[in-house]
Amino acid sequence: MTPVLTDLRIVEVAAFIAAPLGGLTLAQLGADVIRIDPIGGNIDYTRMPTNEAGHSLYWAGLNKGKRSVAIAIGTPEGQELAAALIAQPGDGRGIVTTNLPARGWLAHAALAKRRADLVMVELTGNPDGTSALDYTINCASGFPIATGPTEAPINHVLPAWDVAAGLLITTAVLAAERHRTRTGEGQRITLSLADVMLHAVSSLGFTMEVEANGVTRPPLGNDLYGAFGRDFATKDRRRIMVVAITTRQFRAVGKATGLTEAFQTVGGLVGADLASEPGRFAARDALAAVAAPWFATRTLDEVAAAFEGSGVLWGPYQDFGQLVRDDWRHSTANPMFARTAHHGIGELLTPGSPLAFGSIPRGELAGAPRLGAHTEEVLAQDLGLPSGEIARLQDAGTVAL
Template identity: 60%
Template sequence: MPDEHRGPLAGLRVVEVSAFVAAPLAAMTLAQLGAEVIRIDPVGGNADHHRWPETERGDSLYWAGLNKGKRSVTLPLDTPEGQQAAIELICADGDDAGILITNLPARGWLDYELLAARRPDLIMMRLLGNHDGSPAVDYTVNCSSGFPHATGAGPEPVNHVLPAWDVTAGLYLATGLLAAERRRRATGQGQQVTLALSDVMLSTVGSLGYLADVEINGVSRDPIGNGLYGGFGRDFRTADGRSVMVAALTTRQFRALAGATGLTEKLETTGTVMEADLTTERGRYEARHALAAVLEPWFAARTLTEVQTALERSGTLWGVYRTFRQLVEEDPRCTTENPMFDRVDQPGIGTVLTPGSPLRFSRDRVPLAAAAPRLGADTEALLRRRAVSRE
């Protein structure tokens, strides 16, 4: 049974051999729910150990962010001795051990068949680029997704900076691991589970209806800037130079926006002139430019504070555009008032606002936000523990 004081996954042991975003995020997601996660890196760190952003001294804020709550082991993985030590950590005894997450080539000492010969009930979560095993990364997957051509306001494709496919793949890996572990508990059987980054993209594009839109309607979504596709929503500029996003997904929400701005009559008249039924998403979308023209002067005549007061009172769906700096300095959700956050002393970096798991359970207490380890900090202790267990 899980220890409710350490999280719902307390007792589960996962070994991670990876780099960059997706696999480290998957393992960190499990660690934040109480699993013991051991990340194995080559001596000196893997390719992501100094990835930006980093401090002036060269400590990677990126690496620290994606490895919170883990234990770090460094081994000479280019030697038989280092590889053997890694295999022993991966295939350690215990009903809750024998689980590996990797996005590195599964050959040599990382070959599934070799590891499964050592521990037949091994669960190996393996991230690929494409389903045929050829390489791909978020940047090369995203460019083919259609989204860059639907982003921005013109004909040129625009990349978003969020590594969406990496993040989504990481959460798929964590979900797949828990599914495989549940099956192992029921049957005693391990297995290799593969996930292709490009399949994550294709699955998402299909699930959102964009593949069917091409096949059924012959339509490929056009870029519409910051507008809400298929409904009314867009950005507006305030008198003090800030920008806000307003979304009216339902008729009630559109009426709330109209009431908050005092423009109900003008907006209804605009709908009549445009021959658009403003009680439907289609009608509001077709009339979006005319409706925005009515609303723009209202926002332009008011400060952000005045806009906030009016919109919050009405229950309108809205948000403020913020830089990362403004997010840290202004947003009340990005503080320790939010139970997800704590101020954590990150070795080599300092005390920083650090998120834990965003999940909240009614019966289990999720562990507080934790620091990432110094590279290799747990090597000696974990190898000693492994040696003792063999005696």
Template identity: 55%
Template sequence: MTTGILNGLRVVEVSAFIAAPIGGMTLAQLGAEVIRIDPIGGNIDYRRWPLSPSGSSLYWSSLNRGKRSIAIALDKPEGQEIARALITQPGEDSGILLTNLPASGWMSYKQLSEHRNDLIMLRLTGNHDGSGAVDYTVNCATGFPTATGATTDPVNHVLPAWDIAAGLYLSTGLLAAERARRKDKQGRELTLALSDVALASVGNLGYLADVQVNGTVRQPMGNDLYGALGRDFKTKDGRFVMIVAISNRQWRAIGKATGLTDKFAMIGPMMDVDLNTEGGRFEARGAIFALLEHWCGARSLAEIRSALDGSGVLWGPYQDFGQLLAEDPRCSEANPMFGRIDQPGAGNILAPAGPLGFVGSGRVPPQPAPVLGQDTDRVLSDVLGLSGAAIGKLHDAGTIAGPDKAGTKTN
């Protein structure tokens, strides 16, 4: 197995749902040892859809690949003490907590740092004031749903974009804090608000500035590419493709590949626009799209693929999840990011490793997610040095649980 670049780093994760688990999994995919602590029986995300026929959550397992799982009675003082010991374990490569759960009481930075003063703790909240929010309640306020679709009615997308972005911010922040600790030996509490991730993105993409400078609010325009040339087109066999031109080179490639160069050239003078600029192509997009609609509508997806692949045209087919898996070579073992894993509760499946590739050193191959509580005994033995007898007593007292007690079936 390839050793990841973060080999030796230990992170304890106490989390649920998407953002923090993605942050932890990102680190695990880079080689870090990520120990996820869940309450006995699983946290509130443990049985979230989609489920396999066995009742195992494909959602949970897909967000926790490569981690170690322990199940502890976090509502008991004895369980909290075990979790605290794991979080504050001495060593320059440990003492790091990642969480998106309420960090109060025994799990507050104040109390945990009393046991290790150089503790690094990353804490995700909903809003900057600590109040609750989830991706769906954040996204609706960002302006994106009202700019999506073809009417002024808001349109939600199914991608939890802010959760994903927050998870990546968490992993970046953790690595930044860990690097700083190596220099100054100081602990740090980092906070990240999910709504701030979204609001920063709105600002970084220029939409807030557009309102302030131009007094304009972006309006919905269907699948047209804002400010440039691009849209979806229906094929002869009922599929859809996206064709885009950002640069002049890509614009010329469309004309050459489709044989429409001469017809495109007539549009500029007729509409008094310069088609060698993004703005000109955007203004004339209706006329350009009419030609491309006719061209795509007379050809099958296979014929369009043959004409556009290797031509310099930016294009892609629309695919549902099933078509993605069945038809796209990028989502297969032909892509070195992918490999097959034996996932408990799901069987042998294709799964991605981390998308970062380190040239010359390979990447950590995809790893299955653990069964809940799978690593409880080994972690307590390896990390805390507890004896088999001590671990057995904790089992008997209901303070910890292994995979047999945690289970994978739904009720």
């Protein structure tokens, strides 16, 4: 935990990826993030992958460093406790994030009656409030059609829109809290997965190309659109990606492989100006055909040695296992990582925040808590409930300690 946001407290009522990722990002920057789950866990509590004991690695990864409170939020008394915690007075408090249906007790209007300067960030599927998931948003984005060698759609494994939305939730929290600090005004901020997708697709020029040029980008396999970039097979049956966006980078590939003259010959034969990005893109198939034998006669280690210090932009394809075993960036050699204990799982290599602050050292990382591990602490310290009342709530099944 990097102690930058230690004066903020966020209550998270959420499940799955986007909102929990937003809370994780804030928690790893020092914010006190309290996650409220129903007793027994929310719908993501046992999400795959799990360890042999059935504990969700997915849930653990997204809820590191948070305080876990288990409340029967389907009951009036549980809702009252959760609402009181969300709207509790105090500087840096009164902030809630959710990607669950924000209605009834969780509606902004209801919570704002308790605290007028409440900051609430709500994530929905579509801008009209209807439901959608990352996969149902992504299928409409155009990316699955533009991915791969044919127009058959390919769903990527990365939940890109959830990740982007989660990071935007953190921006929303910080921007709204800064506004509240200046003006004393709270507000409701809404965000939809669809708008996150549409903003990205438009800002990256994909839809603008349709309107401006009447062109829909076709699938190009592993070629880099608009420049020279392609995957190549090595002698030891590994695959690598080589990218040359600038002329300098392309020249580095030619020099490191000894293929500069061959590239120029091919460029002349196909009538492409290899000093320009469009020219290299137009000649990509011919250039790749020349380069492929060079890679095919060398192992991955030999390619790495040839490219060392050359200025070539490249990287090996690796599965998750190879990433863990072979990539130093996923190890304690990278200061973002440390070995950290997670409830029910044990000690694992765990990332902190990707942000490194020059004047604030990284603190000790916190792992995933036991579900409800902080219920008693939060009820006593944050809400000021006496021990007898906490025991009554536990006996009534309103909370789980």
